[in-house]
Amino acid sequence: MLFIEYDVNTTGQIELVALIEAIEETGDDPEGVAWHEWRQSHEDEGLGCAKVSAQDRIRLEAAVDSEELFLIVEEIILDDRRTKEEVR
Helix, strand or coil: CCEEEEEECCCCEEEEEEEEEECCCCCCCCHHHHHHHHHHHHCCCCCCCCECCHHHHHHHCCCCCCCHHHHHHHHHHHHHHHHHHHHC
16 A cells, blocks of 8 residues: 655645555555554654555556646645544
8 A cells, every 4th residue: 555654834835755655575464554553653643644545546657747746646645634634
């Protein structure tokens, strides 16, 4: 499973931290459950971590240039953030 790790600063700017392929080397845990649980144990409780859906992963892999790739990543992060802020 692919995750996007990001930070949001006090002015609301988003900074991409990492793309994480959270599958165990042995092929165990293809959904990255263990990594995601570990990530949620951090101070921000996983707020800066977006799980990439299968559809979005296909879109990312099909992106033709860096601008399109950036827009897809931005959309994933904003949707993730919006969902998590509604819960809080």
